[in-house]
Amino acid sequence: MAAPIPVDGGGVRAAIPASAHPPLHLNCKSDHSARTYNTPVSEIIEVCPVDELQPGQRRLVEWEDLEIGVFNCGGNLYAIEDRCSHDDGPLAEGEFDETACTVECPRHGSLFDLKTGKPMTLPAYVPVDTFPVIIEDETIKLEVE
Numbered sequence: 001m002a003a004p005i006p007v008d009g010g011g012v013r014a015a016i017p018a019s020a021h022p023p024l025h026l027n028c029k030s031d032h033s034a035r036t037y038n039t040p041v042s043e044i045i046e047v048c049p050v051d052e053l054q055p056g057q058r059r060l061v062e063w064e065d066l067e068i069g070v071f072n073c074g075g076n077l078y079a080i081e082d083r084c085s086h087d088d089g090p091l092a093e094g095e096f097d098e099t100a101c102t103v104e105c106p107r108h109g110s111l112f113d114l115k116t117g118k119p120m121t122l123p124a125y126v127p128v129d130t131f132p133v134i135i136e137d138e139t140i141k142l143e144v145e
């Protein structure tokens with residue numbers, strides 16, 4: 001039996017021998033099977049110099065088979081896929097409200113929040129893709145994957 005250990009305040013506490021600890025079972029069996037992870041690799045693409053996209057303006061860029069609309073809402077930049085989630089209409093050419101930071105699909109009128117890509121009115125109900133906007137070296141860039 002192990003000797004008691006003095007504790008601050010005059011009391012004692014019993015030392016527990018290592019053999020009294022329950023065996024440690026780590027339940028982490030590995031089957032060593034091969035696993036593959038399809039993590040998308042992001043890419044940075046350039047849009048334009050910062051001073052070429054003023055508040056209230058928009059610009060369309062292409063990346064692979066995507067078209068992406070980049071919008072300047074009062075100095076904040078947002079990028080969404082230029083394809084309406086309702087019926088694949090060209091979203092970025094719709095009416096752009098800089099103050100509300102929305103764009104209206106020109107085909108059937110769904111209003112989209114440019115910050116989130118979420119539709120605010122029917123008939124669209126599925127969000128469109130958004131892309132992080134980066135400003136680096138006075139250039140607007142997008143992170144795409």
Ligand code: FES
Pocket residue numbers: 084085086087088089105106107108109110122123124
């Ligand atoms: S294609 Fe955009 S609302 Fe129908």
